[in-house]
Amino acid sequence: MKKDKIEISIKCQNHIRGVRDTMYLLDGKWKTLIISHLYYIGKMRFMDLKRQVEGIASKTLSKELKELEMNNLIKRTQNNTMPVSVDYELTCFGESLHTIIDTMGEWGMKYRKDLLQKGSKVVAEVVD
Amino acid sequence: MKKDKIEISIKCQNHIRGVRDTMYLLDGKWKTLIISHLYYIGKMRFMDLKRQVEGIASKTLSKELKELEMNNLIKRTQNNTMPVSVDYELTCFGESLHTIIDTMGEWGMKYRKDLLQKGSKVVAEVVD
DNA sequence: CGGGATCCAACTTGATACTG
DNA sequence: CAGTATCAAGTTGGATCCCG
Numbered sequence: 086m087k088k089d090k091i092e093i094s095i096k097c098q099n100h101i102r103g104v105r106d107t108m109y110l111l112d113g114k115w116k117t118l119i120i121s122h123l124y125y126i127g128k129m130r131f132m133d134l135k136r137q138v139e140g141i142a143s144k145t146l147s148k149e150l151k152e153l154e155m156n157n158l159i160k161r162t163q164n165n166t167m168p169v170s171v172d173y174e175l176t177c178f179g180e181s182l183h184t185i186i187d188t189m190g191e192w193g194m195k196y197r198k199d200l201l202q203k204g205s206k207v208v209a210e211v212v213d
Numbered sequence: 214m215k216k217d218k219i220e221i222s223i224k225c226q227n228h229i230r231g232v233r234d235t236m237y238l239l240d241g242k243w244k245t246l247i248i249s250h251l252y253y254i255g256k257m258r259f260m261d262l263k264r265q266v267e268g269i270a271s272k273t274l275s276k277e278l279k280e281l282e283m284n285n286l287i288k289r290t291q292n293n294t295m296p297v298s299v300d301y302e303l304t305c306f307g308e309s310l311h312t313i314i315d316t317m318g319e320w321g322m323k324y325r326k327d328l329l330q331k332g333s334k335v336v337a338e339v340v341d
Numbered sequence: 342c343g344g345g346a347t348c349c350a351a352c353t354t355g356a357t358a359c360t361g
Numbered sequence: 362c363a364g365t366a367t368c369a370a371g372t373t374g375g376a377t378c379c380c381g
Contacts, residue, residue: 097253103321104249121232125225168342188316193231
């Protein structure tokens with residue numbers, strides 16, 4: 086009897102599928118960071134968000150926001166002022182991602198010192 | 214007094230920086246999934262990993278594994294057999310990411326049904 | 342101000358073929 | 362088996378201009 090496939094329990098398969106689905110929603114270089122800012126800071130306007138998320142181009146921010154909105158993670162509100170102002174905020178569904186955001190934030194804070202000491206590839210970008 | 218900057222508490226800044234650092238380590242479309250497989254399934258060979266992580270190309274897998282190794286998240290072991298076989302497994306540091314992987318897996322499992330019902334953009338890719 | 346349209350450069354990814 | 366080389370295709374970023 087040939088055994089050419091790795092056996093995986095149903096439980097593991099479900100977990101992995103969960104990770105895959107989550108990653109799909111958060112796909113793109115910036116989505117997680119955008120959500121983090123909306124979560125930790127709260128409702129923000131387009132230009133504020135652009136300033137907060139360092140390095141992102143307007144075009145890219147616009148695209149990522151649209152995708153997040155399509156997936157119902159954020160809500161876009163346009164105010165009929167002059168000139169127009171637009172707010173972005175998390176939906177309840179988006180808020181539910183806080184478990185992931187918090188975990189990532191805590192992991193990053195916990196290992197920041199280690200990363201810096203180890204001189205891993207990340208250092209140049211991690212130093213503030 | 215003009216207030217043109219959003220005020221952010223130090224605590225939030227640290228959290229956001231944590232998220233950013235973490236994202237930097239997990240940058241790339243596949244790293245989180247690769248780590249998930251190594252975490253839930255355990256040590257694996259190159260080709261097994263390629264089969265598990267559906268859709269990834271050899272070249273990309275190779276590249277991502279190298280980056281993960283550089284950041285000390287995984288360990289590469291080459292066995293001097295014929296033909297050569299190579300194992301990949303998480304380091305202790307890599308294992309510490311389990312908090313994030315678990316959280317993402319649980320979030321994904323919890324909202325999978327909602328996603329499917331809502332018919333969000335993700336559906337086509339999420340259905341198994 | 343909040344974008345969208347366009348063009349261009351740079352980087353990433355994927356498919357296929359190939360090697361020790 | 363574990364990659365590498367090559368080329369094609371897609372994605373991203375920047376700059377600029379435009380509109381309401």
